[in-house]
Amino acid sequence: MDIHEYQAKEILANFGVEVPPGALAYSPEQAAYRSREIGGDQWVVKAQIHAGGRGKAGGVKVCQNDSEIQSICEGLFGRKLVTHQTGPEGKGIYRVYVESVVPIEREIYIGFVLDRSSQRIMIVTSAEGGMEIEDISAERPESIVRAIVEPAVGLQDFQCREIAFKLGIEPSLTQRMVRTLQGCYGAFQEYDATMVEINPLVVTGDNRVLALDAKMTFDDNALFRHPQISELRDKSQEDPRESKAADRGLNYVGLDGNIGCIVNGAGLAMATMDTIKLAGGEPANFLDIGGGATPERVAKAFRLVMSDLSVQAVLVNIFAGINRCDWVAEGIVQALREVQVDVPVIVRLAGTNVEEGQKILARSGLPIIRANNLMEAAERAIGAWKSDLSNQQIGEN
Numbered sequence: 001m002d003i004h005e006y007q008a009k010e011i012l013a014n015f016g017v018e019v020p021p022g023a024l025a026y027s028p029e030q031a032a033y034r035s036r037e038i039g040g041d042q043w044v045v046k047a048q049i050h051a052g053g054r055g056k057a058g059g060v061k062v063c064q065n066d067s068e069i070q071s072i073c074e075g076l077f078g079r080k081l082v083t084h085q086t087g088p089e090g091k092g093i094y095r096v097y098v099e100s101v102v103p104i105e106r107e108i109y110i111g112f113v114l115d116r117s118s119q120r121i122m123i124v125t126s127a128e129g130g131m132e133i134e135d136i137s138a139e140r141p142e143s144i145v146r147a148i149v150e151p152a153v154g155l156q157d158f159q160c161r162e163i164a165f166k167l168g169i170e171p172s173l174t175q176r177m178v179r180t181l182q183g184c185y186g187a188f189q190e191y192d193a194t195m196v197e198i199n200p201l202v203v204t205g206d207n208r209v210l211a212l213d214a215k216m217t218f219d220d221n222a223l224f225r226h227p228q229i230s231e232l233r234d235k236s237q238e239d240p241r242e243s244k245a246a247d248r249g250l251n252y253v254g255l256d257g258n259i260g261c262i263v264n265g266a267g268l269a270m271a272t273m274d275t276i277k278l279a280g281g282e283p284a285n286f287l288d289i290g291g292g293a294t295p296e297r298v299a300k301a302f303r304l305v306m307s308d309l310s311v312q313a314v315l316v317n318i319f320a321g322i323n324r325c326d327w328v329a330e331g332i333v334q335a336l337r338e339v340q341v342d343v344p345v346i347v348r349l350a351g352t353n354v355e356e357g358q359k360i361l362a363r364s365g366l367p368i369i370r371a372n373n374l375m376e377a378a379e380r381a382i383g384a385w386k387s388d389l390s391n392q393q394i395g396e397n
């Protein structure tokens, strides 16, 4: 789960990371009011969306007075901001953060990530702050400084000092840098984060080290341990298909294709997507309905897949190990009677009681296309969608 910049800054500030004074607003008037509360004579107005690259896309603007803040905000609120991280559909702006303008002397990149190959938390930093890390690693790979945290002892101050030294931080600021890095590590550990990024971390003219931007991502599977983090979830920033699935306890990732997939087991779901591609099609989603494919879950899955208007055929691929194909078949039949599915449905069942399951599907009288193996299922899904399409075109003519 991702959170907003202002939320990440609040968390990091509690762990000792210094941030500029700022406040959140839900309307242009409130933004102007907030700037007066903050004081000073220059502010940045920052669109709060779950994506970076806002600066270049016009989502971060410097303002000198109330009326400028209001007019900038009027141009932001309710609009979709498209950055190189949002995809072409963009993300809606419903909150802005107003912050004091900071006199920047140097911009640094710092990121804490979970490094799967070393199975450790890895710190990635660069003296080329402000740029995206992908660009830094492509253009100035030598500027990247990495360190790995030994979990038995945690992040050590000497490691932080070493990073500060390698980044060329002035010795008088080393201690502030140590505090910042330790703060990020503390927040990462405490809340089961998978990513903490400050880009840019800046050194100011008056010798402070401040986080001007902040990003945090959390491990969804650990959210149950942190209700105060779960509360920060902002569904307006999520793919609506994915939030709906999460609310229903289904494991769903929306994709751009048109073959909807309903599968039990993550590995089988991946294999199904691969096979659809191999057969020349494009999956519309990844969907793991879990081991217990009960009629209710199958119906929920159909509803979810059918709510995606680009879906033109549905492939159900179930392997019944602990489960039983006859139960799953009952579930499919029941679901198809409840949910209006007006695209071809292809079902491949395998495993326990498969013959019984096939009989149930056949006896149902529903127009289910059955397949004996995965390749056949994928080919039939693509074939069915294409012939459905040409039938429609004949109908239209």
Ligand code: ADP
Residues within 6 Å of the ligand: 020, 044, 046, 051, 052, 053, 054, 055, 056, 060, 099, 100, 101, 102, 103, 104, 130, 199, 200, 212, 213, 214
């Ligand atoms: P994004 O990464 O989404 O583009 P940032 O928060 O990093 O958004 O802001 C973009 C740029 O705007 C920063 O690299 C920095 O140069 C500038 N900026 C952001 N906040 C401030 C601030 N409080 N004072 C001065 N400049 C800022």
Ligand code: MG
Residues within 6 Å of the ligand: 052, 053, 199, 200, 213
């Ligand atoms: Mg940034």
